[in-house]
Amino acid sequence: MLRAIALAARGLGFTSPNPVVGCVVLDRRGRTVGEGWHQRAGGPHAEIHALAEAGEDAAGGTAVVTLEPCDHTGRTGPCSRALIDAGIARVVYAVADPGAGGGGARTLTAAGVRVEGGLLEAEAAAGNASWLTSVLRQRPHVTWKYAATLDGRTAAADGSSRWITSEEARADVHRLRAESDAVLVGSGTARADDPHLAARGVPGAAQPLRVVLDTEGTTVRPGARVLDDAAPTLIAVAADAPAGELTAAGVELLRLPRAEGTGLDLPALLTGLHARGVRSVLVEGGATLAAALVAARLVDRVIGYLAPVLLGDGPAALGPAGITTIAQAPRLTLTECERLGPDVRITAAPDPPTWSVPATPPAAPTRTEES
Structure with missing residues (x-):
């Protein structure tokens, strides 16, 4: 997740009014096979870039993303559906999406994808303070x-x-x-x-x-x-x-x-x-x-x-x-x-910050910051 947060920061100054988002895709063995970040408003989201880099190695793997994958169609399609279509078996996100794009976790869960939220939530939220x-x-x-x-x-x-x-x-x-x-x-x-x-x-x-x-x-x-x-x-x-x-x-x-x-x-x-x-x-x-x-x-x-x-x-x-x-x-x-x-x-x-982040499910107790 720390790597995903660092990737998200590359979008600062380029994605407004959208959030900055970073994503890392791991294969079945836990090896990094794809990385991406949201590079500009209206362009592909972080998950799409990471999945494209991962290719077929994404199937059965894990997507680690700083913001709950979106579940709506705007200038781009829903990332929740892209993750499902790529065969991702597990999604770990940091911050729940309180905006119009929220609901991706529900869609992923309904499709049989294991979903965990809240990992390094405060750190990822701080990087998205403007959007939140x-x-x-x-x-x-x-x-x-x-x-x-x-x-x-x-x-x-x-x-x-x-x-x-x-x-x-x-x-x-x-x-x-x-x-x-x-x-x-x-x-x-x-x-x-x-x-x-x-x-x-x-x-x-x-x-x-x-x-x-x-x-x-x-x-x-x-x-x-x-x-x-x-x-x-x-x-x-x-x-x-x-x-x-x-x-x-x-x-x-x-x-x-x-x-x-x-x-x-x-x-x-x-x-x-x-x-x-x-x-x-x-x-x-x-x-x-x-x-x-x-x-x-x-x-x-x-x-x-x-x-x-x-x-x-x-x-x-x-x-x-x-x-x-x-x-x-x-x-x-x-x-x-x-x-x-x-x-x-x-x-x-x-402290607390002037914005607040909606509660998300706690990360698994064995999860590490390097996920």
Whole structure:
């Protein structure tokens, strides 16, 4: 299953709005004879690729797959039927399918195939967090990313911030962009940095939708880097904002209700993005927008790039989020810590995660992670 999870990760950034899925086919003797992953939306599913590689050796064997095989016909046929037709005798999956394609386990069982679910469920679900959030919450999965010094500063007192982190860390951010359906910034970041927000240096990457929150429609001006043709752009403005200059320039607008106080209604923003097929959002700035998302409990994952630098003064990574005492502070679980050049990338998420996975039958007690 660990191998299947690794294969699934190859589809990140290419399969949306579909899940990422990996599959390994073992022959009767337990030898790997086929591998595959879902490579693009509308293309063959992971099981189909793995079965094609396995050929006749699949008969009587085992299919290990990260997501319950689908049982419906859309742009492709049901994987449950393909597994049955190939003569697979046993299917082991990690996560039950809560979406429209669910039911494959029942179909397989009815056909006499032994089915076991729940093996490495949490690990496989984490790799499919965007899709699961979409299905179960009807909104995109939100990752807040920031880069800061060890003392939590995102810029010096004079406003300079290029560059706090290393080239390796910045390259990794482009990977995150390429894996995301949308990149989101607020008007403060748009005004201060004139960001580009496209993914660069990632071969074959699909460009994310660049989204700027510009409540009054006056921050993003014609000629801004975010309006070039490197990637699509959407400017979110208040429903009553004139935004005449943007409209005249042909910029696509998303009109939203105003939030109580200041800014835009963030749940409405996520609903609007979800309706456009966005399943994952990477939030890149700034402290005010991040604080509003944290306060609304809309952050599903935090990725911090920390550089071994001290400033002592300057803006903090997170603005006021309505947290006045330790008891109110959201507690996250550290899920990953990796060194990138001189810097460290730390990934954390709420525990339990903001999405939940439907219960699946427990894996057989003798099953190992290498299955």
